[in-house]
Amino acid sequence: MTFLAAIGASVLSLLAGIGRVAIYALQALSHVFRPPFYGREFATALLNIGWLSLPVVGLTAIFTGGALALQIYAGGARFNAEAVVPQIVAIGMVRELGPVLVGLMIAARVTSSIAAEIATMKVTEQIDALVTLSTHPMKYLAVPRVLAGLITVPLLVGIGDVIGIFGGYAVGIGTLGFNPANYIKNTVDFLEPFDIISSLIKGAVFGFLATMMGCYFGVNSGRGAQGVGRATKSSVEAAAVLILAANFLLTGVFFSI
Amino acid sequence: MITLDNVHKSFGSNHVLRGVNLHVPRGSSMVIIGGSGTGKSVALKCVLGLVTPDSGQITVDGKPNDKGDRDAFLARFGMLFQGAALFDSLHVWENVAFRLLRGTLKRPRAEAREIAIEKLRRVGLKPDVADRFPAELSGGMQKRVGLARAIAADPEIIFFDEPTTGLDPIMSGVINDLIREIVVEMGATAMTITHDMSSVRAIADSVAMLHDGVIQWTGPVAEMDASGDPYLRQFITGSADGPIEAVR
Numbered sequence: 001m002t003f004l005a006a007i008g009a010s011v012l013s014l015l016a017g018i019g020r021v022a023i024y025a026l027q028a029l030s031h032v033f034r035p036p037f038y039g040r041e042f043a044t045a046l047l048n049i050g051w052l053s054l055p056v057v058g059l060t061a062i063f064t065g066g067a068l069a070l071q072i073y074a075g076g077a078r079f080n081a082e083a084v085v086p087q088i089v090a091i092g093m094v095r096e097l098g099p100v101l102v103g104l105m106i107a108a109r110v111t112s113s114i115a116a117e118i119a120t121m122k123v124t125e126q127i128d129a130l131v132t133l134s135t136h137p138m139k140y141l142a143v144p145r146v147l148a149g150l151i152t153v154p155l156l157v158g159i160g161d162v163i164g165i166f167g168g169y170a171v172g173i174g175t176l177g178f179n180p181a182n183y184i185k186n187t188v189d190f191l192e193p194f195d196i197i198s199s200l201i202k203g204a205v206f207g208f209l210a211t212m213m214g215c216y217f218g219v220n221s222g223r224g225a226q227g228v229g230r231a232t233k234s235s236v237e238a239a240a241v242l243i244l245a246a247n248f249l250l251t252g253v254f255f256s257i
Numbered sequence: 258m259i260t261l262d263n264v265h266k267s268f269g270s271n272h273v274l275r276g277v278n279l280h281v282p283r284g285s286s287m288v289i290i291g292g293s294g295t296g297k298s299v300a301l302k303c304v305l306g307l308v309t310p311d312s313g314q315i316t317v318d319g320k321p322n323d324k325g326d327r328d329a330f331l332a333r334f335g336m337l338f339q340g341a342a343l344f345d346s347l348h349v350w351e352n353v354a355f356r357l358l359r360g361t362l363k364r365p366r367a368e369a370r371e372i373a374i375e376k377l378r379r380v381g382l383k384p385d386v387a388d389r390f391p392a393e394l395s396g397g398m399q400k401r402v403g404l405a406r407a408i409a410a411d412p413e414i415i416f417f418d419e420p421t422t423g424l425d426p427i428m429s430g431v432i433n434d435l436i437r438e439i440v441v442e443m444g445a446t447a448m449t450i451t452h453d454m455s456s457v458r459a460i461a462d463s464v465a466m467l468h469d470g471v472i473q474w475t476g477p478v479a480e481m482d483a484s485g486d487p488y489l490r491q492f493i494t495g496s497a498d499g500p501i502e503a504v505r
Contacts, residue, residue, distance in 0.1 A: 036359065044346075121344075128307050129342040133356050133406075134331045 021238075024216050028142045042144040049110050049145070049211070050152030054159065056109055060101050061093070061160040065167025068092055073176050085176065086186035089168030094195045095255070098161040100247050103206030106153055107239035111214040114145055115235035118218025119228040127219070142215040146208060153207025154200040161199055198254045205250065206243045213239040258283040258446050259304060259414070264313035266299055273299050274310070275470030286440050286447040288457050288478075290492060291467035292501065297450035298339075300467065301416055304448070305334060317414070328361060335407035335445075339419040341399040343391035343406070350387035353377060353405045362410055376405040380435055397428040404432070408439055415440065417449040421456050433459035454493060457481075466492060468501065 068089050076082045118141055121127050127137050165187060172178040213235045221231030259281040266274040273296040281287040289297050302308040304315055306322055315322045322330065343352045353373035357364050364372075374384045380401040391399055400420065407415055417436060421429035433456050440447045440460075449460050457464060458478065465475040466489050474486040481489065491499030 038359070124340055125338045125342040126344055128302070129336070129338055129344075131307055132305055132331060132334060132336045134328045134360050135355075 020220075021212075021216055024219075025212050028138060028146055028212065028215070031136070031139050031143050032147060034139075036139065038140055038144055041140060042147060045144045045148035046152060048113070049106070049148045049207075050155060053106060053109055053152075053156055056105050057102050057156045057160045058163050060105050061098065061164035062167035062170075064097055064101055065089060065093055065164035065169075066171040068097065068164075069168035069171040069176065073172075082176075085168065085172055085178065086183045087190040089172075090165055090187045090191050091195065093164035093168070094161045094191060094199045096247075096251070098164055099157050099199050099202035099206060100243065102153065102157045102160045102203065103210065103243040103247070104240055106149070106156070106207065106210045107213075107236055107243060110149070111210045111235050111239040112232050114211060114214025115218040115221070116228060116232045118215060119221035119231040122219065122221050123223055123227060137219065142212075142219070145215060146211045149207035149211030150204050151207075153210070154203035157199055157203030157206075158196075161196070194254075198250070201254075202247060202250050205246050209242045209246060210239045213242065258318055259448065260314075260316045261300065261304070262314045262316070264300070264303060264315060265311045266296070266303060266308065267311055272470055274303070274313075276313070277467070277470070277472055279465055279472055279475065281446060281448055283446055284444055286437075286449070286460055286462045287465060288449045288451060288461035288463075289465045289467055290450075290452055290454075290457060291473075292452065292492070295467050296470060297467055298418055301418060301448060301450055305331070305336070305416070332356075332361065332410065333413045334416065335410065335412035335414070336416040337400070337403045337407045337418065337420055339422055341391070341403035343399055343402055345391055347390075348387065349377070349389050349391065349394070349402050350374060352391065352402060353387075353409050355406060356410045372409065373405070376409050377402070379408070379439070380405045381431070396423050397425075397432070400424065400428075400432055401435070404435060404439070408443065411443065412445060414446045414448070415443075417447065417451075417460075419451055419453075420449065421451065421453045426455075429453065429455065430459070436460050452492075 069085050072085045072088045073082050076084055118127075121141075127141075130137050130140060169183055169187070172183050173180050217231040217235035217238065221227045261277050261279040264274050264277040265272070277296075277300055279287075279300075289300065291297050299308055303310050304317070304322060306327070309323070317330070317333070343349075344355070347355070350370050350373040351358065353376055354369035356362050357369040357372060358366065370387070374387050377384065377386060382398065382401050382405070386394070386398065386402070391402065394402065420432050420436060424432060436447070436449070437460055439445075447460070449456065451457060461478040463475065463477050464481050466473045466486075468488050474484055474489045476484065482493065484490070487500050491501050
């Protein structure tokens with residue numbers, strides 16, 4: 001009975017947490033369309049989330065694309081299918097690895113940063129100060145970051161897709177002996193517009209989840225350094241799990257046969 | 258002007274405020290004293306609406322603090338936080354002019370900057386501080402910047418939360434004198450919470466002692482030493498012997 005009660009309490013706690021996050025997300029979205037709007041904070045968020053994430057996204061994508069080409073070539077060689085490297089690298093990067101890896105890198109880099117910054121603001125009373133200065137913390141802190149995540153992460157995914165494919169191309173040409181023109185032709189011919197659209201939609205969803213988790217856990221952090229640390233850790237864990245779960249659901253919706 | 262009527266507030270099983278009654282007349286400077294953890298900050302935050310009381314009523318000029326236009330209500334207040342609570346990512350002048358750069362009091366950036374530099378000068382800081390970031394300033398300078406931000410929009414009511422905590426005695430004296438000068442010069446109503454008795458004597462017109470969730474004693478600062486209240490006596494003398502338990 002005690003065991004069942006413990007399971008029940010955990011489930012209820014989980015459901016309550018999901019409810020709180022959902023309410024927070026809906027509140028944030030409702031504030032997107034209501035003034036005042038903080039243009040400078042939005043521009044700063046675009047820079048931090050988008051532009052400054054480019055190096056890590058680019059490096060992740062190029063190494064993943066290269067490794068993917070090597071794996072497909074080695075695996076394909078077992079049944080004489082080495083020639084499919086360009087097609088599989090393209091589809092793998094655009095449909096799955098590009099969005100997921102960019103999403104996870106954003107969770108690591110941006111979600112943690114947002115959660116730590118907002119949690120520190122909370123423990124040092126900066127959020128209370130915002131309120132006394134007639135500034136709504138959700139409008140000033142959450143809305144610019146979530147909006148920037150919605151806009152920049154799809155762009156990062158698109159760039160990551162291209163760089164990943166280029167990583168595969170570089171390995172294919174440099175190491176595996178593919179003909180450059182054929183490699184490009186096979187890549188372009190095989191990809192369909194919906195592959196790219198699905199990739200960008202996934203990017204927008206992952207950007208929303210990553211920034212929302214950072215804001216939510218930051219605003220709800222506990223006291224002191226331990227509270228900031230816990231909020232940061234929890235935000236990254238939640239963002240990563242939600243991104244992977246959302247990816248599974250979206251892949252099912254987009255590509256189920 | 259500010260009235261707290263039988264205000265209660267608990268956090269879980271911790272009953273912080275157990276029926277606080279307090280009246281702060283317009284233009285006066287009230288200092289709330291009491292030991293650490295007695296609910297002084299909570300009382301202040303209840304007035305601002307940062308914390309919602311469980312029961313009781315708080316009014317400002319006879320109007321409940323939780324009704325009406327929230328922005329207009331908050332625009333009447335300035336607050337100096339214990340740790341200054343400056344925004345790390347903004348320059349000092351942007352911190353001071355924060356209210357003047359957005360919302361109903363918004364002005365052109367150049368004008369807001371001019372006002373910020375004037376307020377910085379008023380609290381004894383040179384204009385070159387304006388373009389620094391808060392992390393580049395000492396604790397005393399951060400308090401001054403926080404004070405400049407609190408007065409930037411010429412508020413009617415100013416709250417000071419532990420204004421001298423963490424400062425050396427000389428800097429504490431400077432901040433106390435500044436607060437007194439500014440409150441008198443602006444004709445503002447001030448509420449200060451502190452356990453620094455030198456601040457009390459420098460800033461207060463009247464004093465209220467919060468203990469065990471209620472106002473234990475209140476009266477003019479001139480009557481504080483002769484009050485005869487054993488709680489207040491123990492707090493003023495800093496003695497371990499008396500009705501207040503030394504270990505909490």
